[in-house]
Amino acid sequence: QQQVKQSPQSLIVQKGGISIINCAYENTAFDYFPWYQQFPGKGPALLIAIRPDVSEKKEGRFTISFNKSAKQFSLHIMDSQPGDSATYFCAASKSYSGSARQLTFGSGTQLTVLP
Amino acid sequence: SAVISQKPSRDICQRGTSLTIQCQVDSQVTMMFWYRQQPGQSLTLIATANQGSEATYESGFVIDKFPISRPNLTFSTLTVSNMSPEDSSIYLCSAREGTGYPGELFFGEGSRLTVL
Numbered sequence: 001q002q003q004v005k006q007s008p009q010s011l012i013v014q015k016g017g018i019s020i021i022n023c024a025y026e027n028t029a030f031d032y033f034p035w036y037q038q039f040p041g042k043g044p045a046l047l048i049a050i051r052p053d054v055s056e057k058k059e060g061r062f063t064i065s066f067n068k069s070a071k072q073f074s075l076h077i078m079d080s081q082p083g084d085s086a087t088y089f090c091a092a093s094k095s096y097s098g099s100a101r102q103l104t105f106g107s108g109t110q111l112t113v114l115p
Numbered sequence: 116s117a118v119i120s121q122k123p124s125r126d127i128c129q130r131g132t133s134l135t136i137q138c139q140v141d142s143q144v145t146m147m148f149w150y151r152q153q154p155g156q157s158l159t160l161i162a163t164a165n166q167g168s169e170a171t172y173e174s175g176f177v178i179d180k181f182p183i184s185r186p187n188l189t190f191s192t193l194t195v196s197n198m199s200p201e202d203s204s205i206y207l208c209s210a211r212e213g214t215g216y217p218g219e220l221f222f223g224e225g226s227r228l229t230v231l
Contacts, residue, residue, distance in 0.1 A: 041224065
């Protein structure tokens with residue numbers, strides 16, 4: 001079963017705090033793990049992504065931590081800002097030869113950063 | 116990065132009718148997809164739109180209900196046929212540039228359908 005389980009469903013953080021969203025997957029063939037950010041009324045947009053050959057990737061205030069043995073990965077948002085309030089989706093995909101390589105999405109986390 | 120435009124952005128439809136959603140990409144893309152996102156839920160892949168051939172549907176989705184066209188590398192349509200209230204959802208067009216893996220997936224802003 002190609003599933004990606006995401007938690008928590010919702011998260012409220014104070015401005016300046018750290019937001020942490022977790023995802024777990026089952027299929028060991030997954031080899032690409034992106035995070036998407038979606039604002040109300042907009043489509044999802046790629047935020048940051050990681051491949052399983054590294055344990056961590058950082059871009060500005062956003063960091064992905066990846067634990068291959070546990071089949072888990074997480075998104076950390078440092079110094080969270082009200083503008084970060086959005087829905088975050090983790091996802092995973094596996095490489096095919098000449099095929100769709102479609103993403104399997106987690107259930108989403110609605111983040112609210114209080115001013 | 117590709118910019119994806121969808122029309123209509125929202126519509127209210129009557130049960131039993133059909134609606135076609137258009138997706139236009141501002142550059143040629145290798146792959147186009149259609150997703151469904153029910154309110155407050157995750158994204159579910161409906162199908163891959165293949166240029167010049169029949170779309171590839173995911174489990175639970177069939178061509179008679181969701182016919183898809185892709186006449187060229189920048190345009191696709193999704194029709195939601197014989198709609199029922201259960202079809203009320205956001206339908207998202209997405210596209211991937213290039214052939215390398217994994218490649219970034221871009222999304223349109225979605226078409227929000229309400230079926231009465």
